[in-house]
Amino acid sequence: MNYNETSEKVMMLLKEKEVCSSSQKSHRDCYESLGLFIKQRDGSYSDAIRESWLAEIKNELPRQRCAVWVQYVYQLEEMDFTGTISDRRLYLSRSNYDKLPALWRKDLDVYLADCSSRYTARTLKLTRIYCSEGLLFLDDMGVHAIADITYDAVIKLIGAKMYCSDDTKAMILNNTARMIRFYGEKGLCPMNYSLVLKCQIYPHIGSVSEFSSENRRALDKITDVTLSADEFHKTITPFIKILESHGYVGTTLNLARHALTALYLFLDMHFFGFHQDIMWIWFAEINRTLGHSWRHWRRVLKFYEDYTLIGDIHPDGKYKYDPIMFDELPSWCREAISGLLDQKKREFRDAGTIKSYRCSCTRFCRFLVDHGYENFNQLSPTIIKEFSRYDEHTTFQGRSGCFVVVRAFLRYLAEKGYVDNHSLDVCLMSGTAPQDKIIDVLSDEQLQRINTFRAEHNEPIELRDIAIVLLGVRMGLRAYDILALRFQDIDWKNRQISIVMKKTKTQITLPLPVEVGNAVYSYITSGRPKTGTEYIFIRSKAPYGKLTGKVCTKALYRILPERKDVKGGGFHVTRRTFATNLLRNNAGIDDVMDALGHRDPTSVMKYLLLDDERSRKCGLSLDRAGILMEGGLA
Template sequence: MGETTVGHVAGEVVRALYGAGYMESTIGQYRKSIRALERYAGGPDAVYTRGLGAGFAASTFSERTGGFSRQRWFDYGRLARLCDSYLRSGSVDLGKWRRSRLAEPVVPGLAVVMERWEAYLAGSGLASATVGHYRRMAGLFLTWLESHGVVSLDGSDGSHVLGFLAGLRSRWSESSMRHAASDLRPLFRWLGRDDLADAIGLAGIRRTHAIAGTLPDDEHRRLLEACASRSVPSRDAAITLLSLTCGLRACDVIGLRIADVDWDSMSIGLVQRKTGNPLTVPMTGPLAARLASWLLDERPATDDDRVFVRYKAPHVALRGHSSVYEAISRVMRHAGLGRRGGSRLLRRNAATRMLEAATPLPTISAVLGHADPDSTRVYMATHRGGMLACVLPVPEGGSS
C-alpha cells in the first residue's frame, strides 16, 4: 500500500526530476505543488488514485482571489500527469505531454463509455482532427464527472452538463465555448441522452458566424508579387498560393502528397481531410512554377512523400496548422502587409473573389471543398456590391 501513497508517488516524481537534471528552481515549484496535493488528499499517507489526481488538477480556483488561476491549472495538471504515469507503469514519464493524455476516466462505469466512444470514432470515417476534438471533449466531461463523484452516466443529468460548461467558461473564450458545445453534443446524441444534449442549449452558448475578412485589391496584388519573387522561399510561396488561388485548407496543404500533383493536366487531386470528399483544383502558372522550384531545387532529400517537409532535420512533414500560418505570414511580411494571417484568411479571400466574378455558389462550394453548400453563404457578407444590391430603396415620404 505504501507504494501508492501520495507521499511515495510524489517522492518518485522528485527523484525522476533530479535524475533528469532539472533545475533546482523547477523542482522547487514541483515541491510547492506536492504540498498542495498533500493538503488536498488529507496528508502524504493518503492513497493516490487517478481520480484523486483529476480532482486535484481541477482545483484551479485561487482561495485568495476566488478566480481561475492559470498557474494552478498548469502546475497542478503537470504534477498529476507525472503521478498518473507512475501509477500506470511504475516509472515517471517525463516525456513531452500530448493532449491525447489529457483526460481519461478510470472509474469503470465512465471508462467503458470512453472506450466505446473511441471505438465508434475510429470507425466513423470522420477526419482525424474532428475525431481528436470529439475525443478530447468527451474525456474532459467524463473526468469532470469522475472528479465530482459521479461514477456512471446513469447518475448524470442536465445540471452536470451546465456545471461542466460553467467551469470551462471561467477560463475559455466564448468562441472556444462554441467549439466545446459542438464537440460535446455528438457524444450525447450517440448515447441517446437527448436530455444532456438539450442541456447544452440552456448554457447560453451562442453560435455566430463572423463576417469573413478579405484582402483589399492592393494587398492581394502585392501578395501575388511576393509569391513570384525569388527572394521568397519556394516552399512558403507555394503554400501561400495553394490557399490564395486554390482555397486549400491548412490540413490539406500539410497532407498533400507528391502523387497528388498531376503535371500533365496542371491540376491537384486529393481527398479532403476534413470532409473525406475528393477534390480537384487547377494549378495557376505561378503556383506550378514555385511548386516545381521547391520540388526540384529546394526540397531536402527525404523518404517522406508529402510535398511540404521541414527544412531542418528530420525532414518530415509539417506538424500542424501553425506551420502553414507561419509560412503565409512570412510571405505577408515580405509583401509589406501590416498583418499576419493563415489559410483561413486566404480561403475567404478566394471565395469572395469568386463571388465578385459572379461564380455560382455551388461552384464555389465545390472549389473550397465544403461538405454542406450552405457553408459558402457566410462569404456573401463580404461581397459589398452584392449586399448593396439587396438594399431596398427608402419609400417616398419615409423618415431619414
C-alpha cells in the same frame, strides 16, 4: 583564509623541510607581492583576487617565474585546506614523473612509448606531466596499479582538490583518461573508467545515493530489465545510425551519443540493467544539470524508447510527457468515453474533433469522480446543473462548445443503457445562436506584395512559403490539404491537381495555374531537401518529414507580417480570398462550390456580400421598399 597567517605557516614549513634559501626567498617575494595586491584593494584572499593578480604579474615578470609563483599560490591554498603541503608540491625541483612509484612509472612509460609515434616532442612532454599528476593522486588514494582502478577511485579523482586552475585540472583528467583507455583496449582495466573522466559527461551520470527517496524506492521495484548494461551499450551505435538515416546530423547525433553513454555509465556503475522506467527515473534526477537543453535530451530519449520497441523512431511524432487526464479516470469512465470516441471515428470525424470530445467528456467525468460518483446510474439533473455552474471555461463560446459535447455524451449513455433517465441531455444548453461575421479577405495591395515577394526571394524557406501561399490564394486549398500534397497528386502534363479533401472526403480536380506550378516546381528543385518522402512540403531540417501545425499560417505571416494583428487572420483567409475573387470575376455559385469542394451553397453565399459591383445591381428604391423620406436634399 587568513592570508598573513597562512603564508607564515608555509614559510615555517619550508624552513622545517630545509628547503634551499633561494626557494624560500622566492616564496617570500611571491607572498609579499600578492599581499600588497590584496592590501591595495582593501580585500581578502579569494579566487577572483588570485586570478587578477596572476593576470597582472604575467605582464610584468618572466614566464618561468610566473609559472613558479603560480605553484606557490596553490601551496598557500593547500596549506589552508589541509594544514600542510604534500611533498610533490613542495619540492618543485623534482618532477612529478620522478615522484611516481616504480610500478606506475613503468605503466606510464609503456603508454608514452605508444604515443611517441603520434605526438610531437612538446605534446609528449605535456602528456607525461599531466599523466604523472593524475597517477600521483590515484596513488595517494591507494590505487597502485592500473588493475586496481575502480569507479570509486575515478570519482574521487574527479572531485579531488588539485590546487590548480580548472583548465589544468581538465588537462590532468583528460590525459589520465586517455592512458586508462589505452590499457582498457588491452583488457587490463574497464574502458568505462576513461569515459567517466570526461569533464563533459561526468555531471550527467548521476548517483543513486543523491536521488529522491521516492525514486530510489521505484528503482528497487524494477526487476524485469530488458537488457544488461553491456547489451544496452552495444545498441548505441545502431541507434545513432537510425538517426542518421532520418537526416539527423551534428548536434543531435552528438547529444544522443553523449546522453546514452551517460545513461550506460549510470547503469554499469550501479549494477542496473536497462529498463524504460529506469531511464526516465534517471532523467528526472539529472535533468537539473542539463540547463536549457533538457527538452532536447528528453526527445532523444523518447526516440530511443521507440527504437527499443519497434527498431525505428517516429520523427514526426508529437510526444506527450505528462500523464493524460483521461488515463487517470476510473475504468467505468474510460469505457464509456472510448465507446463514444469510436462512434465518432466511424463517422469520419476529424482528429481535432475527436480530441475535443475526449477533453470535454473527460472534464465532465473528472467532475463526477471528484464528487464521489462511482457509476453513471447515479447521474441526476442536479449534478449536471452543478457541473454547468462550475465549468472552468472563461468564454461563452467555450462553455457552449463543451456543453454540446457533454449533451452528446449523455445521449450516448442513454442509448447504450448506462443511465435509465433518457432526458438528462436537456439539462444543458444546446449551443450558441448563429452568428454572421464580416468576411475578411486579402486586399489587392496585399496580393501584389505576395507577387513581389515571389519575384525577390529565393531562399529555401522562402520558396516553400510562396508555394504554400499561392496554393491557398490561387487554388483555395486548405492548409492541411496543402501539407498533405504528394508528388502523385500533381499531373504536370495536364496542369492539374487531384486530391481527396480531408474535411469533406470529397475528391476534386483543380486546374494548376502557371504561377502556382512554377512556384511549387522552384521549391521542389531549389528549396526542398533531398529525401525519399512522398510529401511535397517537408521540414527544412532533419527529420525530413511531413509538416504539421501552423506552418501555412506562419508562411503567410512571413510574407504579410501585419496579418498577425488581425483577429482570426490565419491561413484560411487565402481560401476566402480565392472564393471572393471567383465571384468578382462573374463565376457562378456552382462553379465556386466545385472549386472549393463544397456540397452546400450556404457557405458560399456569404462571399456574395463582398462582390460590390453586383451587389449594387440588387439595390431597391426606397419607394419600392415602402420607406418614406422626410425632408429634402440639403
